[in-house]
Amino acid sequence: MKILLLCWRDSTHPQGGGSERYLERVGEYLAAQGHDVVYRTAKPTDAPRRSTRGGIRYERAGGKYGVYLLAPLAIWRHRPDVIVDTQNGIPFFARLFTRRPVVLLTHHCHREQWPVAGPLIGRLGWFLESRVAPRVYRGAPYVTVSEASRRDLVRLGVREADITIVPNGVDPVPPAPVLADDGLTHLITLSRLVPHKRLELAVDAVAELDGCVLDVVGSGWWEDKLRAYVAERGVADRVVFHGHVAEDHKHALLARAAVHLMPSRKEGWGIAVIEAAQHGVPTVAFSDAGGVNESIRDFETGRLVAAGEDFTGVVAELVRELSAEPGGGWALSMPASPMPAAAREWAATFSWEETGRRFADVLARAAGSRAAGSRVAESR
Numbered sequence: 001m002k003i004l005l006l007c008w009r010d011s012t013h014p015q016g017g018g019s020e021r022y023l024e025r026v027g028e029y030l031a032a033q034g035h036d037v038v039y040r041t042a043k044p045t046d047a048p049r050r051s052t053r054g055g056i057r058y059e060r061a062g063g064k065y066g067v068y069l070l071a072p073l074a075i076w077r078h079r080p081d082v083i084v085d086t087q088n089g090i091p092f093f094a095r096l097f098t099r100r101p102v103v104l105l106t107h108h109c110h111r112e113q114w115p116v117a118g119p120l121i122g123r124l125g126w127f128l129e130s131r132v133a134p135r136v137y138r139g140a141p142y143v144t145v146s147e148a149s150r151r152d153l154v155r156l157g158v159r160e161a162d163i164t165i166v167p168n169g170v171d172p173v174p175p176a177p178v179l180a181d182d183g184l185t186h187l188i189t190l191s192r193l194v195p196h197k198r199l200e201l202a203v204d205a206v207a208e209l210d211g212c213v214l215d216v217v218g219s220g221w222w223e224d225k226l227r228a229y230v231a232e233r234g235v236a237d238r239v240v241f242h243g244h245v246a247e248d249h250k251h252a253l254l255a256r257a258a259v260h261l262m263p264s265r266k267e268g269w270g271i272a273v274i275e276a277a278q279h280g281v282p283t284v285a286f287s288d289a290g291g292v293n294e295s296i297r298d299f300e301t302g303r304l305v306a307a308g309e310d311f312t313g314v315v316a317e318l319v320r321e322l323s324a325e326p327g328g329g330w331a332l333s334m335p336a337s338p339m340p341a342a343a344r345e346w347a348a349t350f351s352w353e354e355t356g357r358r359f360a361d362v363l364a365r366a367a368g369s370r371a372a373g374s375r376v377a378e379s380r
Helices: 018-032 066-078 119-136 147-155 200-208 223-232 247-256 271-277 311-323 339-347 352-379
Strands: 002-006 036-041 050-053 056-060 082-086 102-105 142-144 163-165 185-190 212-217 239-243 259-262 283-286 302-305
Touching (some): 018 056, 018 271, 082 352, 102 352, 142 147, 147 163, 185 200, 185 247, 185 271, 185 311, 200 259, 247 271, 259 271, 271 339, 283 311, 302 311, 311 339
Parallel strands (some): 036 056, 082 102, 142 163, 259 283, 283 302
């Protein structure tokens, strides 16, 4: 099949993140199966208009809003057999411009994030996401990444039977250097630096914990505000902004870390949770933040901060548990925390191969349904 993937960004975009990587890994799987895969996305400054990577042909055009306006041209030009329309807040509304089957991919609903866009854009965005999109895509196949996201879609009026959950995979750990032990306890965040990630709470945690350093891996337009907050809290010497780093360095930082912090307001799943777990590093996140309830097994592979609990307090408790030496006194036979081992075992159950296979099944069903419908129409 010829498959067109519509997404506002790809992973080379300065603001690209986990949702873009998900679609790319799915596209790479599809290309490896012999499909013709085109990934249409925005064109940031100096990015090539066309490139090929992992078997996918990338086409870039338009900016923050223009990418949506120009997408129909790609639909009409390529005439794909099936389209994946990615809803990062709002979809491309591809279903309005073609009779080809369209699968809507949405990682999570954005009600909590829209206010950051300002009162006008925020209200318009949520109206399009919550009212218009469910009507335009009524009866179309949906893909999402967690039960929490499926429940959110159902609350917006999407039929549960139309939604398939295809969880995230994870890349294998690459060979990475071993960073020197500086005698400090390293906390880490892997995140775009934007308001809804609430990284200020991670800064608050390190400010209250002696002997701890926070490694901030990622970049984004909120970085200046976050740096100002770090200075305000008086911990500029204990918060390190690494920016975007190479994969091997990212994994070296993870391997050195004790705890991964994800104080985000909302996550569809949280790929970084599983990346940290690959190194036996548990994650602390909020129980009401969506899909992290499924990517984290509370008290087994990490901690979920419940209503009424203090984020910093939970982080401190976990750091103490992980740093406690086994044995001694009455606890002579008491084992070390089982959480790192459980996290590694949990991470080993995920792969992009399985994600791609399950997504391919959804696309095959969508394309098959259209073909069956065409045959029925011809017979009449």
